Amino acid sequence: MEMLCRDRYGSFPLSVFKVWSCTMCYSYLFRDSMELRADMPKPQLVAINGSRYPPGTVFYPDIQNTTIARAVCNSLDDFNCGRWTSCCRRAVECCEEQNHDPPPSFEEDEYCPRTWDGFGCFKDTRRSGVAVINCPTYIEHSNPAADATKICTENATWFRDPASKQEWTDYTNCVLMQNFMTLYKVGVACNAISLILLLPSCVIFMAFRQLRVQHRIQLHTCLFASFIFTNGVMICWDSLVYKDRLEKPLEESVMHINTVGCRILYTASRYAWTCNFVWMFLEAFHLYRLIVHAFKVPKSLKLYFIGGWVSPLIPVVSYAIIRGVRKDGSCWVHHAGGFEWLIYTPNLLCIMANFFFLGSILWILLTQLQSHPNEPSSYRRALKATFILVPLFGIQLVLVIYRPPQDWTGSFGYEILVKVVSNTQGAIVALIFCFLNGEVHSNIGGVIPMTMKRGPLRADIVASNSMSTQCTTDVARTHQVRNGGGSLTDNKANYIALSTIDKDTPNGMYNRK
Structure with a gap:
């Protein structure tokens, strides 16, 4: 029966x-x-x-x-x-x-x-x-x-x-829709904070000739631009597609209708993220190259620009063509199986390479950089370098590569962590490499009227010689050690701009080397 x-x-x-x-x-x-x-x-x-x-x-x-x-x-x-x-x-x-x-x-x-x-x-x-x-x-x-x-x-x-x-x-x-709305708000807030810090950073870098002619600053500007693009695209995506799906019935949502604009916006987000990974790789590669091939600075960054903005198009366009041929719906947000590795592979390779570059740089700082009696030890310099280079190289993203099972009790907290770590990277690098950078302070200080330079504020500016300037100066000194001496100021194209604030100059004046 x-x-x-x-x-x-x-x-x-x-x-x-x-x-x-x-x-x-x-x-x-x-x-x-x-x-x-x-x-x-x-x-x-x-x-x-x-x-x-x-x-x-x-x-x-x-x-x-x-x-x-x-x-x-x-x-x-x-x-x-x-x-x-x-x-x-x-x-x-x-x-x-x-x-x-x-x-x-x-x-x-x-x-x-x-x-x-x-x-x-x-x-x-x-x-x-x-x-x-x-x-x-x-x-x-x-x-x-x-x-x-x-x-x-x-x-x-x-x-x-x-x-x-x-x-x-x-x-x-x-289905706790409030959790998804919280994720939306956290994502938009983090992206907005990054934009607020990144936009003036790019303006500052481009406004001062002493900054914008340096290869290092040009690379920073491109990396910042990729963050700006990513943050802007993600705010548009979250506001126009994600929030729409939370507030409307499935059949009325933009995601279900699967409009052309929705698919273009999704493709733009994949391109923006891939650009981020490539520019982080180029930052790490450039610094590593300067250490290994001391003073052999590239005359032009054209290949860097092509690699940073054009190479991500190859996997992203291929991915978009495949999704279009498959006639996938839901704005392509659902997993495409093995085809997702068209995007994952170059991004993971960039992170893996940056791990190697970071390890090599720290090893050189610890073993080959001679210490001056009045300077921090090699270990302190390495610690500073780690703090500075980890967000620049995107190493912190390994925290959110693995996605735990959905039934894990901490899954919502993990999603919050993903939003914060991924979307605030631009804000962190803008703080470290612009707003807390002593070299930037010295250039901005040059346009401040002399009357504003006198008094307590001036002392604060002098004391703010940033960790990023110090760390990269250490790298420049590594070039000197590896090549048997020589003045750090001999090469104007050196990785580090040397017109930083000199704390020992009488009357608080600038030492223009």
Whole structure:
């Protein structure tokens, strides 16, 4: 005799239940927003106008029939296909559990029967009790660490919704929209803070000729520009697409409509992030090259500019073409499987290379840099270099490379960490390499009227010779050590600008070397 399986609408033979439950999974998950519709009360899906299938085409969605399952998945992207198939498989597992689990030890009128409710599987539950399951991962925006509950009434029947008169389960705790809104606010705030600091930094770098002619400052400016581009694009994405999806029903959201502008904005965000990684790599490579090939400074940075702005187009354009050919929906935000490595690979290679460059630079600082009696030890200099170069090289991003399982209790805190670490990098490097940079202070101080230079403020400016200037001066001195001496000021194209504030100059005047 064929097994009977119960759901909220009654008990069905296994062969019927498999088709019925898959039909309902499709209907519950996508709410008539896809190319197929559940033809209630029949256990079938029907193609509508605009579908890739002729209107009226009928499918009986049995997950164990690979041909039918593939045909249904063709109406979905890979992400949603995975959600739907997971729901169908869980329904079949629930049916098997209903038939294989031993019967309850109490009387039939003392409990609510085991059942499949369309999303979850519930065991026999005593009357006036509450059945609890973990929130299914295939529910959109679900938090698997939260619980869904189903009430068994005093009459030993499952609670019914007063409006629909159907058995009802409380899944409201599974999707905490407030958490997603918090992530939106944190992301926009971090991006805005970075923009507020990055924009004036670029203006300062370009306003003073002594700064803008240096290769180091030109590279910093390009890196800052890539951060500005990324922060701006992410604010647009979060405000126009992400927030829209949180506030509107699925079928009305920009993400579901999958507009051309939405896909262009998503592609721009992938390009911006890739530019960030490449420019961080170029910063690290340039510094490492200067240490290894002392005083052999490149005459031009054209190759750097091409590498920083043009090379990211290769993987990003390839990725966009593939997503377009696949006709992926949802603004391409869902995972594209192996094709994602077109973007991941160059970014990871940049981070790996920067680890090598940082280690090599610190090793040289510790082993080959001669200490002056009045200067900090090599270890202190290495510590300063680490503090400065880690955000410049993007090493801190390794903290957010691995994404823990969704059912981890700290997943929301991790998402906050991702937002902060990723979106405040621009603000940190702007502070270190511009606003706290003694060389920048000396140039700005040169345009301040002399009357403003007298007094306590002047002393503060003199004392602010930055760690970034000191650290990179140490690197310049490393060139000297590795090449057997020579003045640090002999090469005007050196990595470090040497017209910094001299604390020993009488009357607080500048020492223009």
